Amino acid sequence: MKAEDISEAMNNINEDFIESANERRKPKSRKSSWVKWVSAAAAIAVFAFAGTKAFVPNRPEQNDNPVGGAESEYGSVLPILEYVESSAAAYGFEGYLAYDISELENGNPWNEKMAFEALPVFRNNSFNEVGIAYPGIGEEAMLKKLNSITGGEHGEIEYSRVGDFSSGSGIPDDFVDRIEADFGNRTIEIQSNGTVVSTYNGFDGEELPDDISFTYTETSEGDAYRAISYICQNYCDFLDKGNTTFVTSGDYTFDGEFSRNYRIYDFSGDEISDMLNFAFNEVQLAPNDEGKLMLIRINDKLSCAEKIGDYPIISTEEAKDMLLDGGYITTAPYEMPGKKYIAKAELIYRSGTGENIWMPYYRFLVELPEMAQENGLKNFGAYYVPAVEAKYITGLPLWNGSFN
Numbered sequence: 001m002k003a004e005d006i007s008e009a010m011n012n013i014n015e016d017f018i019e020s021a022n023e024r025r026k027p028k029s030r031k032s033s034w035v036k037w038v039s040a041a042a043a044i045a046v047f048a049f050a051g052t053k054a055f056v057p058n059r060p061e062q063n064d065n066p067v068g069g070a071e072s073e074y075g076s077v078l079p080i081l082e083y084v085e086s087s088a089a090a091y092g093f094e095g096y097l098a099y100d101i102s103e104l105e106n107g108n109p110w111n112e113k114m115a116f117e118a119l120p121v122f123r124n125n126s127f128n129e130v131g132i133a134y135p136g137i138g139e140e141a142m143l144k145k146l147n148s149i150t151g152g153e154h155g156e157i158e159y160s161r162v163g164d165f166s167s168g169s170g171i172p173d174d175f176v177d178r179i180e181a182d183f184g185n186r187t188i189e190i191q192s193n194g195t196v197v198s199t200y201n202g203f204d205g206e207e208l209p210d211d212i213s214f215t216y217t218e219t220s221e222g223d224a225y226r227a228i229s230y231i232c233q234n235y236c237d238f239l240d241k242g243n244t245t246f247v248t249s250g251d252y253t254f255d256g257e258f259s260r261n262y263r264i265y266d267f268s269g270d271e272i273s274d275m276l277n278f279a280f281n282e283v284q285l286a287p288n289d290e291g292k293l294m295l296i297r298i299n300d301k302l303s304c305a306e307k308i309g310d311y312p313i314i315s316t317e318e319a320k321d322m323l324l325d326g327g328y329i330t331t332a333p334y335e336m337p338g339k340k341y342i343a344k345a346e347l348i349y350r351s352g353t354g355e356n357i358w359m360p361y362y363r364f365l366v367e368l369p370e371m372a373q374e375n376g377l378k379n380f381g382a383y384y385v386p387a388v389e390a391k392y393i394t395g396l397p398l399w400n401g402s403f404n
Helices: 003-011 015-024 139-150 221-235 271-280 316-324
Strands: 069-071 077-079 095-098 118-124 158-161 176-183 186-191 196-200 244-252 258-266 283-287 293-298 305-312 342-349 360-367 378-386
Touching: 077 305, 118 271, 139 176, 139 186, 221 244, 221 258, 221 283, 221 293, 258 271, 271 342, 316 342, 316 360, 316 378
Parallel strands: 095 244
Antiparallel strands: 069 077, 095 378, 118 305, 158 176, 176 186, 186 196, 196 293, 244 258, 258 283, 283 293, 342 360, 360 378
């Protein structure tokens, strides 16, 4: 990132906004607690029913023929998207706790005024059943990434090969899953899916100034933006980002503590590019339990992807009709409870390593009345409706009414 871009981004943070943000977040009194860092692939709120999958029946008009393609309204033939269920995709129940749905803002650049006729769909070329990014970007590209960050000045490179930690996966034992090397006060790790992870002082963290609050549960919204600004200015010299957008979001623990995360992504003003950057090229910042900078994670998921085509998508209202008709995918422990419980809709990409196809979905956050907490917290479950027109999709799994 260029220094002038960072300075401009910092100057654009209005002080009145920061002060008002400090007042908006409730509750104000929080005690300190350690919140575990979760990788981008599993960056969802996971409660009970870990390892379960729940899917509802296929939509009636879903294409059952995985061979060939379907003609689009633009006259081109697009391949049928064949969904493959992977055990690596099971993260448990995706749910979020909040006193009000307005607290669950996540920085998504999409809004309902964006009238997309089509959106790109990608094949995840690193998809496999065990969650290892194979074949990935390749060892040569990993070394190139490392040297571009360090200028070739780093400690001895350590190689992590599949044979070191897994056997019988079908992936060659000598496949390099990641490389890492020391560089100053940090360790740079390059993963086979293109992700860069920079850890500071062996996870002990880098001390920040006393006036910078960088914690999961004790930092106000305004102070969180100040922390992101400071870290960008002083520690993100290896990021190549022009128009950086700062994002801080999160949800509550069962005890009523707001658990915050810190992210940035490149915002260009082009609606589709911004959605793709938000979904695939997000940068995550993580503190340790002492408020020190523990790691910076730079996602580069599209480096392992192949664009399949631009697919026609349905509208928010069409997706809502499908949701109410049972045409959704969810890991929530309850069926969709009804229209009045739909709290929020957003257009996103499901970009986890366990997804063989990266395509847009409408994610509906639905209040689950059965899971309301005595302290006033509401539980919002995530229900997904594919945004791509149904005739282009086959293989969506069925929910048999049980959890396993």
